[in-house]
Amino acid sequence: MYCVKCGVRLQEGAQSCPLCQTPVWNPGETTAEPAYPDHYPRAHRESALSGAVALTVICLTAIVVVLTVCFKLYGALRWGGYVLSGILLFYVVVALPLWFRQPRGEVFVPVDHAAAALFVLYICLKTGGHWFLSFAFPVILASCLLSTALICLLKYVRGGRVFILGGFLLLLGGFTVLVEFFEHISFGAEMFRWSLYSLSGFGTAGLFLLIAGMIPPLRQVLRKRFFF
């Protein structure tokens, strides 16, 4: 019995060609004896899960220790709040992705930024500061948008990596100016003390990549020199 499309000989009783899936007409023939049993291995997740479980236990232990020490010594949370929120932030960033088989960057980066924003909000409220909405929140939001956009573009857009990285570096330069701007309106710091240096650095690198992207021979040389 042969596949009419590929020309290969098939096992007796085969229902279709394993190469091109062309159905096979084999009246009266019994199904081929399977080469492998219908016995699947158990899904192996212990190595990743053991890391997640270990980190969970460590974090829970640290939380219990901090709560015990604070309430035993002061009868109140006091500095323990900073430590607890820090532990929670660490847990969200490091341990949470370990529970997932394939943690997605485009999901976890916004989640990590949200956790960082909550952490900073706690510190702001606790210290009686008024800089969260005018400084921390917009900076974290911009960082979140920038990094998530980079991850999505690298993941879902095939090719054009030089342009993506070039554009990202330009925006990163702009981001540093934005950070200094929010620093200026929140804390009254002088404008353009340092951000112009980073803008010029990132901007030059970004423009270079954009131009390199448009010149194939240069792109080729860069690819050869910096492949990984």
Place this chain on the structure above:
Amino acid sequence: MQKKWYRLDTAALIFPAIARRDWCNVFRVSASLSEEVDPALLQRAADELRRRFPSYFVTLRKGFFWYYLEESERPVQVQSDYAYPLTYMSSRELRRNCLRILYYKNRIAVEFFHALTDGRGGSVFLANLVARYLELKYGLAIPREGLIRDLSREPESEELEDSFLKNAAEVAAGRKEEPSYRLHGTREANGFRTLTTGVVDTQALLDTAHRYGVTVTALLAAVMAESIIAMQNAERPRRRQRPVKITIPVDLRRLYNSRTLRNFSLVINVGVDPRYGDYRFEELCRSIYHQLCLGATPQNMAGMIAANVQPQQIIALRLAPVFLKNLVMDGVYRRSGESGGSLNISNITNLPLPEVMRPYVQRMEFIIGPQRSYPNNCSVLSYGGKTYINMIRSIRESELERRFFSRLVELGIAVEIESNRR
């Protein structure tokens, strides 16, 4: 009693470092017998191999500076085979045993973690396992010659040596290579591996190879390269293409007259750059054949061995803790380990079993798993006048297999296809 332990050989050092949660480097050798396998006898045969092959009955342990292999306390339990070959060997399993002995109907299969040995060492172990099993079942008197060893004796020191250390050149060869075209597709769920076996007549394959003036390995690599070039052509314009290279493992035992049963093979990448123009099949065959001849020389291989051996001799690196070494080796592997080839064709050629065993062994196969970053791999073994070309993949698409086997048919080689796909 003190447990025996072994350092990992030079090639094996990389395998624990690059293992992932869902992937580690495993290969399989199997033999199909004339009758259904008796698991109790197989277990007995396996237990009796322990004395002669102590470096295979081991567990993977982590020291402060290096991984090492330690004699296993537990016997290797023979077990029923799975729905697909080379299921994931987890770190927990490696801490118990680094090989599996499997049976299904009339087939005996052994799956090895690659840190133990390579295809040649694995096939020696399988041949001895099958020989002992046949002795127990049928009372055969199998001569201790060729692949078959005397199980009552301890292993010879040469069989346990790290032959890389003895054969390294003084100067290391460079590792740098332009990355090759990367095959890709839709990943199978739950790590399923689809195996497509092409059974061809060995003489027909040899005749075709000789018609083009090349070896069987070069012929298969040329057919594979042609298939991959066609796939790349359908996918992107020529100026955006990448070289198409096939990774060919070279058994160094023949080159250096080594008798080691541990890893002693290295890979060379052969292929063409389609950006420079179209290649006729004859040109592909010749180019790949000559690249293989030029690459697989003792001198060239000694330089490549030195590239692996020399970093181990740097005191600062030796003193680095194992987790740091893992990071470094992982980085090196990512940069130069797999990027140089589109897939492997591992050919362990013919397995000459003793005459008395042949009526009882219908077929033998060799299967390597997909690499970490590329989804297809190919392995070849000849036995009893047939050559078994096993193509494994971790993706759904069968385009490469279709092109490869169809091309063999076009070349006048009759191919019979089997698959574990349901």
